[in-house]
Amino acid sequence: MFGQLWAQDWHAGLSAPFVEETAKGIGIVVLLALAPRLVRTATDGLLLGAFIGLGFQTSEDFLYSIAGATQGFGAHQTDGLLGSIATRTYSDIVSHPLFTALFCAGVIYLIGTPAQPRRIGRGLALIVAPILIHGVWDSMLAIAGGSSSLVFVIMIGDIVFAFTALWIAFVWAHPRESHFVRDILAPEIESGVLTDAEVTAAGGWRQQRTYAKAAPTRTERRQRRHIVRAALDLCSDLAVSKGDDSPQVVESRNEITRLRQGTAAQSITR
The missing domain is CATH 1.20.81 (Receptor-associated Protein)
Structure with a gap:
């Protein structure tokens, strides 16, 4: 609708966050169904989500490495492979483990469990945040309009926002875990x-x-x-x-x- 150039600039930022985060979020729903007595709080969502995202990240890096080695009809495979690994390592500073940790914690809040009261506002915030972070990360070049200095500014801002969101998620999850610690250790005081x-x-x-x-x-x-x-x-x-x-x-x-x-x-x- 908007032309080939526009689609090339924005296709990753407007597709990957919605498809990938939703797909990875299904992982925590499956774990909730399989182990409802073990997956109980937002902290579980953060930690399990990080590992779900890490698995996705590893698979994706492997596929990108293959693509880098086979480009140019297989010529200069080592250069293509090393270049792909370097690019992916650089871009992994803020990537799928963080995105999925936030998203899965949001799912826990949205669904609710016997140990975690439903918090729809928090759930929606933690689901939207990684989609937004992911979308900006994949669209930095398009947003910056080709300016390398502006790309750097956007990247730093996205990183700061991502880690701030992660810190807020842990702050929200902490009181519930602290309450469990006191309940378990209360007899030891007596x-x-x-x-x-x-x-x-x-x-x-x-x-x-x-x-x-x-x-x-x-x-x-x-x-x-x-x-x-x-x-x-x-x-x-x-x-x-x-x-x-x-x-x-x-x-x-x-x-x-x-x-x-x-x-x-x-x-x-x-």
Whole structure:
């Protein structure tokens, strides 16, 4: 309708984002159907989506490498292959793992699960964001009108927007995961294995940093970080054992006790 030149400039940006992101998004829907008790939160969507995107990225890079090696009727295959690999590596800075992580988290929010209340606004935002980022990335030359300096500006802006969207997605997903950590570790507070402050610190890196900085000495700050990491290991072991005192759970509790006794011994020595 708009001519061959227009189609050549815009065909990738107006087709690939919609087709590819939707196709990859089907992956998280399949996983939700196959493992509804394992795929539960937006964080699961982010992590699983990244691996779905990585698989797509690997396949696509392989196909582009073949195309680069066979262009020119197979002449200078090494040059074509290396050139294709270099171009794809450069363009992979912001690519399918990031796109799909955002899209799949959006799908989780849009569909909702027993552990993740439906958030239609967040879901639509995280679905639209990677399509927009992908579209701008594939259309940089057309948007810039052939200006190399403008292409660079658009590329940097797209990268900043992409990583900002990813950071926002993790910020949105964090409270739900922190809530699970506190639920799992709450009995450990009652039994005296952990303190309330340590469980709160295990809920996120910001809380952990605040808790560690509150210690009066560098040694105690380091010990607090070790205890919080051990608490997260205990949380993981309790989740796997479904609350039972498995050998791994007992070992994690003993490690927390050892770390705490080491801190006390150092304080007495001083």
